[in-house]
Structure formats: structure tokens, C-alpha cells
Amino acid sequence: MAPHTEQLTRPAVRLRGLTRSFGGRTVLDGIDLDIPAGQFVALLGHSGSGKSTLLRAVAGLDHEVVGSGQLTAPDRVSVVFQDARLLPWRRVLDNVLLGTDGEEKGREALEEVGLKGRERAWPSELSGGEAQRAALARSLVREPELLLADEPFGALDALTRIRMHALLRQLWKRHQPSVLLVTHDVDEAVVLADRVLVLEHGRIGLDLTIERERSREEYRVRLLAALGVTAEVG
Amino acid sequence: MTTTVAATAAVARDTSQVRRRRRLSPGRRLPAARLVGPVLLLALWAAASAAGRLDPAAVPAPWTVVRTGVHLWTAGTLPTDILTSLRRAASGFAIGLAAGVLLALAAGLSRAGEALIDGTVNLNRAIPTLGLIPLFILWLGIGESFKVAIIAIVVYIPIYLNTHAALAGIDHRYVELAEVQGLSRFAFVRQIVIPGALPGFFVGLRLGVTGSWLGLVVLEQINATSGLGYLMFQAQNYGQSDVILVGLVVYGVFGLVSDSAVRLVERRVLSWRRTLSS
Ligand SMILES: Nc1ncnc2c1ncn2[C@@H]1O[C@H](COP(=O)(O)OP(=O)(O)OP(=O)(O)O)[C@@H](O)[C@H]1O
Numbered sequence: 001m002a003p004h005t006e007q008l009t010r011p012a013v014r015l016r017g018l019t020r021s022f023g024g025r026t027v028l029d030g031i032d033l034d035i036p037a038g039q040f041v042a043l044l045g046h047s048g049s050g051k052s053t054l055l056r057a058v059a060g061l062d063h064e065v066v067g068s069g070q071l072t073a074p075d076r077v078s079v080v081f082q083d084a085r086l087l088p089w090r091r092v093l094d095n096v097l098l099g100t101d102g103e104e105k106g107r108e109a110l111e112e113v114g115l116k117g118r119e120r121a122w123p124s125e126l127s128g129g130e131a132q133r134a135a136l137a138r139s140l141v142r143e144p145e146l147l148l149a150d151e152p153f154g155a156l157d158a159l160t161r162i163r164m165h166a167l168l169r170q171l172w173k174r175h176q177p178s179v180l181l182v183t184h185d186v187d188e189a190v191v192l193a194d195r196v197l198v199l200e201h202g203r204i205g206l207d208l209t210i211e212r213e214r215s216r217e218e219y220r221v222r223l224l225a226a227l228g229v230t231a232e233v234g
Numbered sequence: 235m236t237t238t239v240a241a242t243a244a245v246a247r248d249t250s251q252v253r254r255r256r257r258l259s260p261g262r263r264l265p266a267a268r269l270v271g272p273v274l275l276l277a278l279w280a281a282a283s284a285a286g287r288l289d290p291a292a293v294p295a296p297w298t299v300v301r302t303g304v305h306l307w308t309a310g311t312l313p314t315d316i317l318t319s320l321r322r323a324a325s326g327f328a329i330g331l332a333a334g335v336l337l338a339l340a341a342g343l344s345r346a347g348e349a350l351i352d353g354t355v356n357l358n359r360a361i362p363t364l365g366l367i368p369l370f371i372l373w374l375g376i377g378e379s380f381k382v383a384i385i386a387i388v389v390y391i392p393i394y395l396n397t398h399a400a401l402a403g404i405d406h407r408y409v410e411l412a413e414v415q416g417l418s419r420f421a422f423v424r425q426i427v428i429p430g431a432l433p434g435f436f437v438g439l440r441l442g443v444t445g446s447w448l449g450l451v452v453l454e455q456i457n458a459t460s461g462l463g464y465l466m467f468q469a470q471n472y473g474q475s476d477v478i479l480v481g482l483v484v485y486g487v488f489g490l491v492s493d494s495a496v497r498l499v500e501r502r503v504l505s506w507r508r509t510l511s512s
């Protein structure tokens with residue numbers, strides 16, 4: 001059962017006919033999408049299918065990309081990148097506070113991601129997972145209405161990734177931002193999201209609502225089939 | 235039985251050398267390691283002089299140089315000569331530093347600035363600065379200003395080049411991050427551009443410091459009426475090799491001290507860096 005049902009009426013993100021192309025090659029071909037406030041959406045697709053392109057468009061980072069269409073997104077948007085992208089010359093707390101102030105909030109965010117006591121550490125002293133948690137804290141401090149994440153756990157080991165899943169899900173429940181998570185991992189999508197989209201030929205080929213009480217296996221098989229993986233898995 | 239095995243295993247682990255990877259970074263720095271080379275050289279010089287292997291007229295013994303130095307300091311013009319030289323180097327260096335940094339920022343942060351400045355500086359760089367001396371003497375006279383101007387030019391070029399390269403090389407991912415975090419242009423420059431360009435700036439700064447001494451030596455040897463170089467030039471006329479060596483030692487001390495000062499500042503400012511040299 002998806003939480004925050006009462007909020008599902010006003011969309012946080014609204015895309016109409018979003019098109020993006022590189023050098024004449026259309027990557028996004030008229031995407032229509034509404035993401036209700038507070039919904040956790042995962043975006044799957046083959047490598048090169050345009051997932052990052054879509055995410056960067058929503059984040060407003062695609063300055064020089066040719067394209068058209070309508071796009072509405074909230075004011076407070078945070079992005080978590082695949083690399084933690086901490087500034088090496090700022091201590092962890094100062095990294096978390098980049099672009100905002102309010103030291104207390106920064107400390108709280110670090111405590112939430114389990115990095116209490118590491119405020120004064122340099123980014124080079126953090127492990128990969130710790131750095132990614134600091135990046136998560138940095139995105140939370142701004143109290144985003146929309147959290148965009150492009151394979152944020154792609155560089156982490158399997159164990160750390162499972163713990164990060166739990167952390168992200170827990171943070172999402174507490175702060176209730178809308179989330180658009182790009183991933184290539186079907187399991188990750190099913191475990192985390194309320195809704196899974198599959199991007200295919202520049203359009204959304206499959207739009208699947210995940211109901212928690214149904215078996216995950218069923219969703220997994222359908223998503224793998226949509227991604228063209230037909231061999232029996234598991 | 236099992237406990238015995240476990241105990242011996244633990245002991246074995248403690249005593250046996252754990253095989254480590256060959257270390258590729260040079261390891262910890264020894265204290266005052268940078269002095270070892272100069273001190274060794276000095277010892278060699280003293281030994282050769284004491285053994286009578288050096289012609290005292292060509293290379294006087296270290297103690298002769300020290301004695302001459304003390305004499306020049308107390309009874310001669312050495313203090314004023316040093317002061318004059320220091321003032322020249324310092325003003326030229328300060329102007330060159332400011333010009334290099336400001337031009338690099340202007341060229342690195344705006345396309346218009348880049349169009350105007352970068353090509354011009356590279357043109358300037360192509361002309362050997364010391365070749366400008368005759369022209370500058372014509373323009374500015376043979377006083378202090380032309381010397382300061384030449385030193386400033388020698389200093390600003392490496393500072394500009396390295397700082398500009400560092401600014402241009404700021405990781406694009408950090409620019410993106412700044413956009414995502416909603417940084418203002420000013421905050422972006424202050425929190426990302428400048429700290430990111432500092433390592434390159436320090437490379438330029440060290441080259442600039444060396445350059446200021448180099449420029450000073452050349453200027454004072456050929457065009458001076460006062461200063462350390464003038465002192466040495468006079469000594470050459472009278473065949474006083476000990477005075478020339480005093481001048482060289484003072485230049486050397488200047489160079490070493492200023493370079494160490496820059497290194498010290500660099501290490502403190504860039505303490506976040508963990509590189510081979512740390
Ligand atoms: N800046 C760019 N210039 C030219 N082509 C680009 C650029 N960015 C992306 N593309 C192209 O657009 C297509 C979609 O890229 P995108 O990065 O969105 O894929 P993706 O779905 O995120 O893939 P992956 O899972 O490998 O990250 C690719 O074919 C890529 O080559």
C-alpha cells in the first residue's frame with residue numbers, strides 16, 4: 001500500500017512531450033509523465049536508453065541539449081549522483097552544507113545517515129559507502145520536494161547497497177519527497193519503488209505500480225521480460 | 235587440541251612477516267631532509283679548501299667567505315645592498331603576483347576575458363622578457379621602475395599560466411554540483427573555482443618566486459648602480475672572488491627561504507590533499 005495517498009492528487013513532476021536529441025539522434029521521443037508528490041519512482045532501461053538524459057532534463061542540467069516539450073518540477077530539487085561528488089577541499093560537514101546554511105541541520109542530516117562524529121573528516125578519508133551517505137545527507141539538508149538519483153548505489157558493494165536501500169527507504173518515509181531513481185538493477189527498483197518505469201525507444205514502455213503485498217518475483221519477471229531478458233532466472 | 239592450534243596460529247600471525255605490496259610512493263619524509271644535500275656540498279667545499287686542493291683566488295675557503303661577509307656587513311654596504319635588492323624583488327613580485335592572479339581570474343571566468351587576455355599573455359610569453367630590458371630602459375629610464383617592471387613580468391607569466399590552466403581544468407562535475415546546489419555565481423567562484431585552482435596557483439607561485447630572483451640577478455649584474463648584483467659586479471672588477479661568493483650565498487639564502495615559505499603556506503592551505511609529497 002503506497003503511503004501518503006492523500007497527497008497523490010497534486011503532481012510534483014509533470015512532463016508533456018519531452019524530447020531530447022544528440023546530434024540528430026532522438027534519445028527521448030515525446031515523454032509524458034506525471035509523478036505525484038511523495039511517490040517513489042524507479043526508472044529502468046537498457047544502457048544508452050536515455051535514463052540519465054531524462055533525469056538531467058528534470059534536474060535542469062541539460063543546458064546545451066536540443067529538445068522540446070513541457071516540464072514542471074518543484075523548486076527544491078536535490079540530485080544524488082553516481083559518484084558521491086564531495087568537494088575534496090571541504091570537510092564532510094561543509095560539503096553537506098554546500099549552498100545552504102544552518103550547521104545544526106547539517107549535523108542532524110549526518111546523524112540520520114549514520115555519520116555522526118565524522119563532521120570534521122576530509123572526503124578522502126571516507127569509504128565509498130560513507131561518501132555516498134554524506135552525499136545523501138547533502139541532498140536531504142535542503143529538504144527537497146523532489147529527489148533525483150542517477151544510479152546512486154552503482155559503485156557500492158552488494159552488502160553496502162542493501163543497507164543503503166534500507167536507509168533511503170527510511171529517509172524517504174520520514175521526509176516524503178518525490179523520488180525519481182535511475183537504476184539498472186531490477187531488484188533494486190522493485191524493493192525500493194512504488195512505481196517502476198521502463199524506458200524504451202525514447203518512450204516509457206512499461207509503467208508498473210508495485211503493490212507491496214504482491215510477490216516481488218512476479219514484478220521481477222515482468223520487468224525482466226520488458227527489458228528483453230527472457231531466460232528463466234532464479 | 236583445538237586451542238593449541240589456535241594459539242600457535244595466532245603467534246605465527248604475529249611473528250611472521252605479513253607480505254606487503256611493494257610501496258610505490260617514496261614513504262615518510264625525513265625531518266630537515268632538504269638540508270642534507272646543501273650541507274654535504276658545504277662539507278665537501280670546506281674539506282677541499284682545507285686540503286689545499288682549491289686555488290684561493292678562484293674559489294676562496296668557506297671561512298674566508300664568512301669573514302668577508304661579516305666584514306661587509308659591519309663595515310661595508312652589505313646591509314643597504316641587501317635591502318635595495320629585497321625591495322626590488324618584493325615590489326616586482328607583488329605586482330607580478332597580483333597581475334597574474336587577476337588576469338588568470340578574468341580570463342578563466344569569462345569568455346570575453348579569455349578572448350582578450352589569453353592570447354596576449356601567450357604573445358608576451360613568446361618574447362624573452364630579458365630581451366625587453368633595452369626597451370624598458372628607454373621608456374622608464376635606468377632607475378628602479380624598469381627593474382621592478384621586468385621582475386613583475388618574469389613573475390606574472392608562470393603565475394598566470396598555471397592558475398589559468400587550473401581554472402580551465404576545474405572538473406565539470408563540480409560545476410554541475412554547484413548548479414544543483416543552487417550556488418550563486420559568487421559562491422561558485424569562492425567555494426569551488428578558487429579552491430579547485432589553488433594547487434595550480436601554487437605551482438605558478440613557486441615558479442614566480444624563482445623567477446623574481448632570476449630577474450633580479452640578471453638586472454643587477456648588467457644594469458645596476460646599487461644592490462647585491464652591483465656589489466658583485468664591482469668585486470669582479472677588483473678580482474675579489476670572496477665578495478662574489480658572499481653575494482651568491484645571499485642570493486642562495488633568499489631563494490631557499492622564499493621557496494620554503496611558499497612550500498609551508500602551500501602545505502597548510504592544501505592540507506586536504508593526500509598526494510605523494512604528503
Ligand atoms: N552529451 C552527450 N552528447 C552526445 N550524446 C549523448 C550525450 N549524453 C548522452 N548521449 C547519448 O544519449 C544516449 C542516452 O544516454 P544516457 O546517458 O541517457 O543513457 P542511460 O540510459 O543513462 O545509460 P546508462 O545506463 O549506460 O547510464 C546514449 O546513446 C548516449 O550516447
Ligand SMILES: [Mg+2]
Binds near residue numbers: 051052
Ligand atoms: Mg546513465
